[in-house]
Amino acid sequence: MKKILGMGNTLVDIMVRVPDEKLLHEFELEKGGMRLVDAGFIQQLLNACEIYPSEKAPGGSAANTINGLSNLGLQTGFIGKVANDINGTFMEDDMISNNIHPMLLRGEAPTGIALGLVTPDTERTFAVNLGCAIELAAHDIHSGMFDGYSILHIEGYLVQNHELLRTAVSLAKESGVKVSLDLASFDVVRDNLSFLREILTNYVDIVFANEDEARAFTGKEPADAIHALSSLCEVAIVKTGKTGSMAKYEGVVYQIGILPATSIDTTGAGDMYAAGFLYGMVRGLSADKCGQIGALLAGKVIEVMGAKLPADAWKQINILVKEIVGD
Numbered sequence: 001m002k003k004i005l006g007m008g009n010t011l012v013d014i015m016v017r018v019p020d021e022k023l024l025h026e027f028e029l030e031k032g033g034m035r036l037v038d039a040g041f042i043q044q045l046l047n048a049c050e051i052y053p054s055e056k057a058p059g060g061s062a063a064n065t066i067n068g069l070s071n072l073g074l075q076t077g078f079i080g081k082v083a084n085d086i087n088g089t090f091m092e093d094d095m096i097s098n099n100i101h102p103m104l105l106r107g108e109a110p111t112g113i114a115l116g117l118v119t120p121d122t123e124r125t126f127a128v129n130l131g132c133a134i135e136l137a138a139h140d141i142h143s144g145m146f147d148g149y150s151i152l153h154i155e156g157y158l159v160q161n162h163e164l165l166r167t168a169v170s171l172a173k174e175s176g177v178k179v180s181l182d183l184a185s186f187d188v189v190r191d192n193l194s195f196l197r198e199i200l201t202n203y204v205d206i207v208f209a210n211e212d213e214a215r216a217f218t219g220k221e222p223a224d225a226i227h228a229l230s231s232l233c234e235v236a237i238v239k240t241g242k243t244g245s246m247a248k249y250e251g252v253v254y255q256i257g258i259l260p261a262t263s264i265d266t267t268g269a270g271d272m273y274a275a276g277f278l279y280g281m282v283r284g285l286s287a288d289k290c291g292q293i294g295a296l297l298a299g300k301v302i303e304v305m306g307a308k309l310p311a312d313a314w315k316q317i318n319i320l321v322k323e324i325v326g327d
Contacts, residue, residue: 002074002149002150002151002282003074003075003076003077003148003149003150004066004069004074004075004076004077004149004150004151004152004153004278004282005066005076005077005078005079005145005146005149005151005152005153005177006062006063006065006066006076006077006078006079006152006153006154006155007062007078007079007080007152007153007154007155007158007168008060008061008062008063008078008080008154008155008157008158009060009061009062009063009080009112009130009133009134009136009155009157009158010060010063010078010080010081010082010091010104010111010112010133011059011060011063011111011112011113011114011128011130011131011133012056012057012058012059012087012090012091012111012112012113012114013056013057013058013059013060013114013116014046014049014054014055014056014113014114014115014116015054015055015056015057015116015118015124016049016052016053016054016115016116016117016118017052017053017054017118018049018052018117018118018119019052019120020119020120021119023045023048023049023117024117024119024125026048027041027044027045027048027127029117029125029127030125031119031123031125032123032124032125033125033126033187034125034126034128034185034187035126035127035128036128036129036130037127037128037129038129039109039110039129039131041127041129042113042115042127042128042129045115045127046113046115049115049117057094057308058090058091058094058095058308059114060080060112060114060133060155061155061156061157061182061184061270061271062078062153062154062155062182062271063078063080063091063095064268064271064272064275064308065153065155065182065271065272065274065275065278066078066100066153066275067094067095067098067100067275067308068271068272068274068275068276068279068297068309069275069278069279070098070099070100071098071309071314071317071318072275072276072279072317072318072321073318074279074282075099075101076099076100076101077100077101077102077103077145077149078095078100078101078102078103078104079103079104079105079136079140079141079145079168080103080104080105080133080136081104081105081106081107081132081133081135081136081140082104082105082106082107082111082132082133083106083107083108083109083110083111083131083132084106085110085111087110087111087113088104088106088111090111091104091111092104103145105136105140106132107131107132107133107135107136108132108135109131109132109134109135110131110132111131111132111133112128112129112130112131112132112133112134113128113129113131114126114127114128115127115128115129118264122263122264122302134161136158136161136164137161137163137164138161138163138164138166138167138168141164141167141168141171142171143171143174143175145171146171146172146175146177147175149175149177150177150178150282151177151178151179151180151206151278151281151282152168152169152172152177152178152179152180153180153181153182153274153278154168154169154179154180154181154182155182155184156181156182156183156184156185156188156189156213157184157185157188159184159188159189159192159195159196159199160188160191160192162192162195165199166199169199169203169204170203172203173203178205178206178234179203179204179205179206180204180205180206180207180208180274180278181199181200181204181206181207181208182207182208182209182270182271182274183196183207183208183209183210183213183214183217184213185213186210186212186213186215186216187216189209189213189216189217190216193216193217196217197217197232200229200232200233201232204232204233205233205234205235206233206234206235206236206237206278206281207229207232207233207235207236207237208237208239208270208273208274208277209225209229209236209237209238209239210238210239210240210241210270211225211238211239211240211241214226214229214238217229222238222240222246223246225238226238226246226247226248226253227248227253229248230248230249234249235247235248235249235281235287236248236249237273237277237291237294239270239273242258243258244256244257244258244295245273245291245294245295247277247287247288247290247291248287249287252287254286254287254288254291256288256291256292256294256295257295258295258298258299259295259296259299259300260299261299261300261302261303262303263302263303264302264303264304268301268302268308269298269301269302270298271301272294272297272298272300272301272309273294273295273297273298274294275294275297276290276291276292276293276294276295276296276297276298276321277290277291277293277294278290279293279321280292280293280294280324280325283325285324285325289324289325292324293321293324293325296317296320296321296324297309297317300313300317
């Protein structure tokens with residue numbers, strides 16, 4: 001079975017259910033957005049959230065995807081940076097317990113935190129302190145990291161470090177590894193447009209985008225954006241929320257629906273979709289079946305708080321995946 005390697009910001013997710021949007025206004029957070037903040041800001045917000053129910057879990061977009069792939073039975077690894085602190089140990093222990101090979105380098109600043117405020121409409125708004133995750137640098141990456149892997153999956157939040165990303169994708173391609181990129185955020189796309197165009201054109205084989213990211217990159221609506229993205233990459237996926245997703249591969253566009261779900265928190269839906277799709281790809285499935293597995297995982301994760309699914313959920317998911325695969 002082929003192995004998949006992830007690379008991204010290694011963060012601890014703290015998801016807080018808030019009763020209204022008061023804290024969003026108080027801390028000037030744009031609803032549904034992701035704001036990078038300093039250590040002082042994140043501590044003030046953590047203090048303000050103490051009275052509300054919360055859940056803590058290992059996070060980071062690419063790390064979530066790799067966790068999903070591992071729970072589907074694939075061999076996986078992950079490149080990131082954590083500190084020698086309680087949250088860094090928490091991250092590493094979780095990866096080991098989920099059979100993920102951790103390539104976790106040690107940073108100077110504390111391990112990063114992604115604090116998500118989940119409002120009653122299930123929308124989540126993030127304040128993120130990257131901590132030492134932002135210290136991951138081009139000189140940390142070497143060709144030996146890619147040995148034995150067939151796909152490198154990268155989160156778009158790393159796009160802001162041009163040297164790091166260019167080094168990683170160059171070494172991956174030299175090692176015969178395909179590159180998968182999740183565009184991650186429309187504002188990241190908007191701020192790094194020319195660089196992203198270069199990376200997609202020259203290195204990326206599989207690109208994931210939601211409709212906002214696809215629009216920011218192509219200037220087109222999803223139905224047209226899928227064609228623009230597929231002109232640059234072997235496989236293009238555009239997720240369109242409640243209407244499902246589209247995947248284009250070998251000139252064919254596949255329309256993929258959603259599974260009925262009771263959403264309580266949309267955190268991790270895109271990450272789990274990517275896990276399902278990539279799993280299907282390494283199993284050699286058609287693009288529509290890859291998308292069906294992605295939709296299955298996305299539908300399951302929005303029914304729980306945070307981006308991680310419990311063990312009993314994975315038992316059911318793996319049964320359903322076998323039905324889609326035809327095992």
